[in-house]
Amino acid sequence: MAIGPVEYMIVEFPGNQFRGEIIPAIKEQVDAGTIRIIDLAFVMKDADGNVTALEVDDLDSEVGSAFAQVIGNERGGLLNEEDILAAAEELEPNCSAGLLVWEDVWATKIADAIVAAGGELWDLERIPRDVVQAAVDFAESNR
Numbered sequence: 473m474a475i476g477p478v479e480y481m482i483v484e485f486p487g488n489q490f491r492g493e494i495i496p497a498i499k500e501q502v503d504a505g506t507i508r509i510i511d512l513a514f515v516m517k518d519a520d521g522n523v524t525a526l527e528v529d530d531l532d533s534e535v536g537s538a539f540a541q542v543i544g545n546e547r548g549g550l551l552n553e554e555d556i557l558a559a560a561e562e563l564e565p566n567c568s569a570g571l572l573v574w575e576d577v578w579a580t581k582i583a584d585a586i587v588a589a590g591g592e593l594w595d596l597e598r599i600p601r602d603v604v605q606a607a608v609d610f611a612e613s614n615r
Contacts, residue, residue: 474583475580476577476578476580476582477575477576477583477596478550478573478575479573480572481571481572482559482569482572483570484563484567484569485568485569485570486566488518488568489568490514490568498542498572502542505577506576506577507576507577508575511550512570512573513555513556513570513571514568514569514570514571515563515568517560518566523557523560525553525556525557550573551571551573555571
């Protein structure tokens with residue numbers, strides 16, 4: 473089975489206020505076949521700096537159930553304890569973070585075509601949304 477590019481993100485939630493509002497947007501992309509969730513983990517740091525790693529099954533029933541529907545049987549494999557602890561180390565006290573790894577399924581055909589054409593991917597980089605938005609805003613303000 474061919475696999476498309478794999479990406480990850482870490483999203484911080486100050487005040488440990490993750491309630492699951494981003495789940496519908498992720499589920500929409502999974503249902504559309506745009507992405508496939510490969511791995512997901514959560515980490516929390518309390519006000520005293522104590523760290524707790526959480527699996528989807530450890531989340532409160534409503535949020536955990538919603539994430540379980542999004543990731544299905546695709547759990548685990550790429551994130552390990554070292555990854556989770558590295559994310560936790562960067563968290564401020566009383567914050568939590570979600571670590572998400574996904575495949576860009578939409579790019580699988582492009583990756584296959586590159587290989588079939590004898591090409592090699594030379595460089596690929598994601599430009600952060602806020603950088604692009606700032607550039608667009610600057611361009612619009614100078615018109």
